[in-house]
Amino acid sequence: MSVERVAATKGALQKAREQLEFIERGKDVLRMKRDQLAGELNRLLGELGRRSKVEQLFREAYESVGYAYAVLGYDSFASAASAVDAIEVRALPTSMMGVVMPEVELTKKTSVYQVPSPTMMKAVAKLGEALEKAIEVAVVEAKVERLALELMSTNRKVNAIEQVVIPRYKAMIRYIEEKLSEQALQEFFETKRMRDIARVARERPQT
Amino acid sequence: MTRAHGLHTHLLTRNDYQAMLKGRDTKSVSDYLMRGDYGPLLEGAPAEYPSALHLAKVFRSLLVSRCYRLVGIAPENCRVFLEAYLERFLVEDMKRILRAKHAGRVTDKGSLIPIPKGYERVNLQAMADAASFQEAVGTLAKTRFRGVVDAVSVYEKYHFISIVEAFLDKAYFDIEVRPALGGLPGRPAIGEMIGTEEDLLNVKMLTDLRARKVSVDAVRALSFKPANLTRGELAAISGATPEAIPQMVAKTRYSSLAQPLQDALESGKDESLDRVVRLEIHRRTKSVIVRCADTFAYVLAYFREAETESNNLVSLVTGKEVGLAEQRIQAAICT
Numbered sequence: 001m002s003v004e005r006v007a008a009t010k011g012a013l014q015k016a017r018e019q020l021e022f023i024e025r026g027k028d029v030l031r032m033k034r035d036q037l038a039g040e041l042n043r044l045l046g047e048l049g050r051r052s053k054v055e056q057l058f059r060e061a062y063e064s065v066g067y068a069y070a071v072l073g074y075d076s077f078a079s080a081a082s083a084v085d086a087i088e089v090r091a092l093p094t095s096m097m098g099v100v101m102p103e104v105e106l107t108k109k110t111s112v113y114q115v116p117s118p119t120m121m122k123a124v125a126k127l128g129e130a131l132e133k134a135i136e137v138a139v140v141e142a143k144v145e146r147l148a149l150e151l152m153s154t155n156r157k158v159n160a161i162e163q164v165v166i167p168r169y170k171a172m173i174r175y176i177e178e179k180l181s182e183q184a185l186q187e188f189f190e191t192k193r194m195r196d197i198a199r200v201a202r203e204r205p206q207t
Numbered sequence: 208m209t210r211a212h213g214l215h216t217h218l219l220t221r222n223d224y225q226a227m228l229k230g231r232d233t234k235s236v237s238d239y240l241m242r243g244d245y246g247p248l249l250e251g252a253p254a255e256y257p258s259a260l261h262l263a264k265v266f267r268s269l270l271v272s273r274c275y276r277l278v279g280i281a282p283e284n285c286r287v288f289l290e291a292y293l294e295r296f297l298v299e300d301m302k303r304i305l306r307a308k309h310a311g312r313v314t315d316k317g318s319l320i321p322i323p324k325g326y327e328r329v330n331l332q333a334m335a336d337a338a339s340f341q342e343a344v345g346t347l348a349k350t351r352f353r354g355v356v357d358a359v360s361v362y363e364k365y366h367f368i369s370i371v372e373a374f375l376d377k378a379y380f381d382i383e384v385r386p387a388l389g390g391l392p393g394r395p396a397i398g399e400m401i402g403t404e405e406d407l408l409n410v411k412m413l414t415d416l417r418a419r420k421v422s423v424d425a426v427r428a429l430s431f432k433p434a435n436l437t438r439g440e441l442a443a444i445s446g447a448t449p450e451a452i453p454q455m456v457a458k459t460r461y462s463s464l465a466q467p468l469q470d471a472l473e474s475g476k477d478e479s480l481d482r483v484v485r486l487e488i489h490r491r492t493k494s495v496i497v498r499c500a501d502t503f504a505y506v507l508a509y510f511r512e513a514e515t516e517s518n519n520l521v522s523l524v525t526g527k528e529v530g531l532a533e534q535r536i537q538a539a540i541c542t
Contacts, residue, residue, distance in 0.1 A: 066529040070539040071482050073521035074260045074528075075267075075303075075318040083306035083368045113419040116306060116368045118411070118471070119479035121418075 006172055008179030016176060020169040027161045030154055033097050037151045040096060047140045054137050057130035064123040071119045080117040084110055084124065089135065099150045101143045104135055210277060211509040217244050218516050221542050228533050233257050233524045245269060259528035263521045267320050270517040271296060274510055275323050284390050285503060291387035292510065296320045298379045300331055302372050308340040309368040352378045361425055369419065373412045377431050380405050396495060396504035402434030403491055410444060410456060411484045414468065418449040435460060482539065489515050489541040515541050
């Protein structure tokens with residue numbers, strides 16, 4: 001709202017003051033949200049360090065699977081692998097400060113005991129462990145991504161409120177106050193002048 | 208037997224493996240093999256990049272043809288035994304079908320070992336077409352493998368396909384191979400070879416199932432009759448914890464197996480139970496080839512060598528395809 005277009009009335013001043021108070025309360029809430037999101041993000045960033053460990057686990061699992069492949073051959077390996085149930089996961093969306101974040105629950109793990117070939121058991125154990133950790137890291141990464149987006153958006157909102165909205169409202173209030181002050185002064189002088197004219201008229205001898 | 212001697216010279220040597228190990232990829236292995244028995248079968252392989260899967264089928268196909276070629280010309284008493292011995296291909300096919308049924312998947316018929324017509328004593332087609340695992344096992348009720356039907360209750364308790372596979376192996380040795388040994392020329396050496404394989408597979412199966420926390424009673428019910436091991440030794444192995452099994456094996460005639468078994472059980476090491484057993488059987492077969500060159504045991508040794516060659520080549524091309532280093536492939540094969 002342009003300051004010049006505001007009606008300089010006491011009602012408008014009252015409304016602008018109320019709105020400013022509301023906006024400042026909102027800004028405080030958004031700041032708290034920003035701090036909370038930043039705290040959570042910092043905590044999760046620490047967990048992201050596990051990614052390199054997961055990559056290492058996958059490298060080891062790949063080596064192990066490669067060896068099992070070589071010992072058994074592709075068709076025996078595929079046949080033995082066909083006896084293993086696939087893992088099952090369930091996605092559970094949770095909310096943190098209004099941000100929808102994924103949680104993944106592993107409802108069915110791969111049992112190494114189902115693997116008919118003992119050669120494959122070690123490979124499956126390593127691969128299963130790597131897969132479980134990869135799911136955990138993927139969840140953390142998804143959370144970080146969503147939190148970072150929300151943090152950016154909240155930060156922009158807080159900045160916009162601090163740098164643009166609040167100064168504008170303050171300027172508007174100042175403008176109305178000045179206008180009202182001018183009007184009051186003008187009214188005072190007009191009243192005083194009217195009073196003087198009336199007094200002069202009263203004191204003038206009647207002819 | 209003379210034919211077996213002749214065919215034995217066609218098998219690959221250690222130098223052949225070394226040359227192929229140095230090859231860059233499956234193409235170089237395929238090119239190398241073009242010169243020998245594999246040549247005619249490899250002509251159909253893609254010239255640019257023969258896949259390990261395609262090559263593995265060629266290797267299995269030649270193995271089957273090499274073995275059944277000798278069965279066809281063997282005298283009656285030997286033929287019965289050789290046919291029974293080669294039921295191992297049928298057992299492997301049955302395992303593959305049951306694994307797929309266990310997981311509710313469709314059997315890839317292309318992955319089965321091609322058994323020549325007339326030797327397929329089980330209707331694999333009916334097994335593969337069965338609607339469920341139980342129905343597939345049920346198709347064995349009227350065959351010599353009917354004992355496997357009894358394994359279903361144990362299988363249902365643990366839900367491990369390994370249990371049914373152990374029953375199949377047990378039926379293979381107890382019902383197919385052992386009864387066919389009677390009246391064979393060179394029986395002591397053959398009995399020794401079969402017994403060794405039974406014992407080693409027994410140890411492998413017991414170790415494997417104990418590692419899967421299958422109860423001692425169930426494991427004992429699944430184990431084969433001891434061949435060269437005493438009942439006491441077998442009972443000690445089947446009753447031991449998986450970690451203690453190598454120590455128990457060390458006290459038997461298979462003491463050389465104890466350390467590799469220990470390595471196979473350690474999670475940090477690559478060694479596998481399958482390879483440990485394969486290597487031990489290969490080592491003992493080599494000794495039979497030297498000791499019993501003029502007996503029928505040589506034919507069985509040739510079968511085993513041909514099977515080892517097939518497994519080695521499958522390992523070699525698969526290793527090349529997945530990009531394993533030369534040393535790692537070397538560690539996966541038996542030479």
